[in-house]
Amino acid sequence: MKREVKVAKYYGYCSGVELAVNTLNRIMEKEKEIYIYGDLIHNRIVMEELKQRGLKVIKNIDEIPETGTMVIRTHGVKPEVYDKAKEKGLKIVDLTCIFVKRSQNFAKKIISEDLKLIIIGEKNHDEILSIQGNAGGESIVINSVEEAKSINGVERAGIVIQTTFERELAKSIIGELFDKINYMEIYNTICDATEKRQESCKALASQTDSFVVIGDKNSSNTNRLYEIAKSINKHTFMVSDKRSINCDDFKYSKTVGVTAGASTPDYIINGVIERIENC
Ligand code: SF4
CATH class of the missing domain: 3.40.50.11270 (Rossmann fold)
Known part of the structure; x- marks a missing residue:
């Protein structure tokens, strides 16, 4: 085919x-x-x-x-x-x-204003650890609406978001916090590259029979792209390079959409595209 x-x-x-x-x-x-x-x-x-x-x-x-x-x-x-x-x-x-440095600076500012620092992101991710370390004060890290629900006793807070976090999920988490915290300073520190990759992934995932996200399982932004695509196109796969392509997965697909995480080089992406085309 x-x-x-x-x-x-x-x-x-x-x-x-x-x-x-x-x-x-x-x-x-x-x-x-x-x-x-x-x-x-x-x-x-x-x-x-x-x-x-x-x-x-x-x-x-x-x-x-x-x-x-x-x-x-x-x-x-x-x-x-x-x-x-x-x-x-x-x-x-x-x-x-520079976008991580920007988050570090906002976190420092939040602590200096005597606000509770809330970081929306993955606990123990390298970027979050660097933001916490540079903030110079205590912080709370949350990753889901459920975790936001469990926050109590915070009256004034400042919020930064992991640069590679999913925009819609961040909005839901902030919505939950809005009902619980009297005063919030919100810094949208999701980087431009992440937003553009997530938006274009969303746009393409509904237009093709199957979808492939290329990147490492350790990469946070790649995992987010996979979650976004999978929620739209059930026939979505995540691969690290052309060796993880299983041609049987695409035998009924006339069109295959492809995206890649921010830490995936072109030669790996091109190798995957070539492999799918020749399956
Ligand atoms: S995804 Fe890229 S541009 Fe965005 S913060 Fe990470 S390294 Fe910087």
Whole structure:
């Protein structure tokens, strides 16, 4: 059967990831001892390639020799990590995305205004940990309307949202908080790239027989795209690259929609498209 693959208007690498990957590639051409605190992006295929080219992923600054360069990932780090690296005299390359920095700054402002900081996002996600660390005060992290319902005794709050969170879910959570909290300062910190990818995923998912979301299972924004597409098109699959395509899944599909998370490079996306077309 001739099969047509349609690609969402916005998909794949966002500006923050593209800048981080390109900068790291340039540094790796010149320097040898490059260390990164946690994964640069949530894509195991990309991280594996970088490691094979010499990038060392560490969990503790003590693992970096004094001659080393420390790269800070797109999700940012807690200030303690930054301070320790500075103290040690390491060369630091900060690749924290500007949208994550913006959330960190709003969180700091909320704490300085003596408001309760509420972060809508995934507990223990690298970005959330960096926002909490930079806020410099206590915070509550919630991920669902049910969790919003369980908040009690907060009268004045400031809200920031994980950059890759789903807009509609964030609106429902804020709606729930609106009934419980007297004064709220709401900062919509969902990044533009996320909103555009979610909107174009939504628009395409209803127009094709099946739908494929390409990205890593560890990637928050990829999981959100999958949830959005699946709620519209029951025949939706998530794949990490062309090796996870099962041709039987598409045997009755004349049209297949495709999108990809913000940490999925073009060569992986093109490989998947080619595989589906030739199934
Ligand atoms: S998804 Fe948004 S916040 Fe995350 S790296 Fe890309 S542009 Fe930055």
